[in-house]
Amino acid sequence: MKNEFDFIIIGAGGTGLAAAMYGARLGLKTLCLGHSHTSELPIGGVITTTNIVENYPGFIKLTGPELAEKIEKHAREYELVTIKEEKATEVKKNKSGFTVKTEKGTYEGKTILFATGTKWRKLEVPGAEEFENKGVAYCAICDGALFKNKTVAVVGGSDSAAKDALLLTQYAKKVYIIYRGEKIRPEPINQKRIEQNKKIEVITNTNITEIKGEKLVNKVILDKEYKKNKELELNGVFVAIGHIPLSELAKDIGVKVDKKGEIIINHKDSSTNIPGVFAAGDVADKPFKQLITGVAEGCTAAHSAYEYINEEKVKVS
Amino acid sequence: MSVTVYSTPTCPWCKKTKEFLKENGVKFKDIDVSASEKAAKEMVEKSGQQGVPVTDFDGEIIVGFDEKALKKAMKK
Numbered sequence: 038m039k040n041e042f043d044f045i046i047i048g049a050g051g052t053g054l055a056a057a058m059y060g061a062r063l064g065l066k067t068l069c070l071g072h073s074h075t076s077e078l079p080i081g082g083v084i085t086t087t088n089i090v091e092n093y094p095g096f097i098k099l100t101g102p103e104l105a106e107k108i109e110k111h112a113r114e115y116e117l118v119t120i121k122e123e124k125a126t127e128v129k130k131n132k133s134g135f136t137v138k139t140e141k142g143t144y145e146g147k148t149i150l151f152a153t154g155t156k157w158r159k160l161e162v163p164g165a166e167e168f169e170n171k172g173v174a175y176c177a178i179c180d181g182a183l184f185k186n187k188t189v190a191v192v193g194g195s196d197s198a199a200k201d202a203l204l205l206t207q208y209a210k211k212v213y214i215i216y217r218g219e220k221i222r223p224e225p226i227n228q229k230r231i232e233q234n235k236k237i238e239v240i241t242n243t244n245i246t247e248i249k250g251e252k253l254v255n256k257v258i259l260d261k262e263y264k265k266n267k268e269l270e271l272n273g274v275f276v277a278i279g280h281i282p283l284s285e286l287a288k289d290i291g292v293k294v295d296k297k298g299e300i301i302i303n304h305k306d307s308s309t310n311i312p313g314v315f316a317a318g319d320v321a322d323k324p325f326k327q328l329i330t331g332v333a334e335g336c337t338a339a340h341s342a343y344e345y346i347n348e349e350k351v352k353v354s
Numbered sequence: 355m356s357v358t359v360y361s362t363p364t365c366p367w368c369k370k371t372k373e374f375l376k377e378n379g380v381k382f383k384d385i386d387v388s389a390s391e392k393a394a395k396e397m398v399e400k401s402g403q404q405g406v407p408v409t410d411f412d413g414e415i416i417v418g419f420d421e422k423a424l425k426k427a428m429k430k
Binding site: 078088100102105171172176180182185252273 | 362364365366367368369370387388391394397398402403404405406417419
């Protein structure tokens with residue numbers, strides 16, 4: 038009985054933790070597993086790598102780690118919630134539900150929620166792997182402080198890239214944003230901040246083709262001239278070119294994913310094509326991905342799991 | 355035993371590393387590399403890289419939150 042649960046959540050980011058809290062409110066014995074097979078993020082998930090969060094109602098402005106801590110604490114308030122910092126390595130269907138294996142144990146669940154999130158898409162150009170952590174970085178909030186008075190570039194054109202660039206201006210003397218498209222596309226509030234920040238220079242319609250250095254990065258090569266030069270001298274390259282959904286475990290039990298690898302969910306109830314299996318947050322196929330939307334999907338999934346279990350009980354009786 | 359953790363206040367893995375050491379009763383010196391360029395330089399020189407956290411465990415350099423490496427270093 039110890040390892041039997043009503044609701045097993047794979048992933049303990051904001052989405053998974055919110056689903057755990059809601060599952061417990063609905064009386065579900067809930068297990069929330071800290072990692073999926075390839076995610077290395079700590080409990081709290083990707084929001085722990087965001088510097089400032091200003092779009093989560095109830096909190097005008099706080100850091101990502103602070104918000105994650107509050108959400109985790111909220112989930113831990115419930116006795117029915119067990120959070121384990123274990124990596125799920127295998128999910129299988131069984132007669133009455135699902136079996137989830139981690140490197141430390143085996144758990145049985147009547148329902149499963151994939152809140153596995155994503156991993157950073159790596160920059161695939163010569164030098165990117167060689168200089169990872171030697172100037173090439175994926176987490177501005179973690180490593181930005183090491184580039185005090187240096188010149189850095191952020192690769193990408195999303196709101197996340199813009200926020201990384203704004204954060205890096207706290208440390209670096211110069212921040213380039215290098216984007217392959219015509220126009221970067223941050224939220225309007227961040228677009229305005231970028232335009233007003235004298236340290237930031239945006240280079241559009243341009244790709245990095247190579248990262249060079251000795252022990253540490255000292256320049257990048259561009260695919261077209263910028264200020265009459267294809268070489269751009271800098272000390273750091275922060276990569277923010279998107280994410281890859283972590284849906285492998287879900288695919289193993291036949292859950293349908295789209296072309297991007299995102300789990301296809303019914304947007305009404307967070308269900309997947311497999312009865313008893315739900316998905317929520319960044320791994321699911323909703324176009325607008327924010328912690329606030331992931332949390333909503335997670336809570337919806339918890340409610341759907343509750344309804345599914347009750348319906349199954351009726352079938353049995 | 356001399357243990358130093360080079361970290362930044364906002365890095366989640368730094369927090370994890372420090373929590374792990376505390377849970378295991380390891381006393382350590384916590385150096386905030388965002389507050390001191392000298393310390394940041396020292397960390398880069400010791401580890402040959404620019405990512406935090408870096409743990410100097412009795413001269414053994416452990417990069418990132420590496421539970422296995424930390425446990426191994428504790429046993430020595």
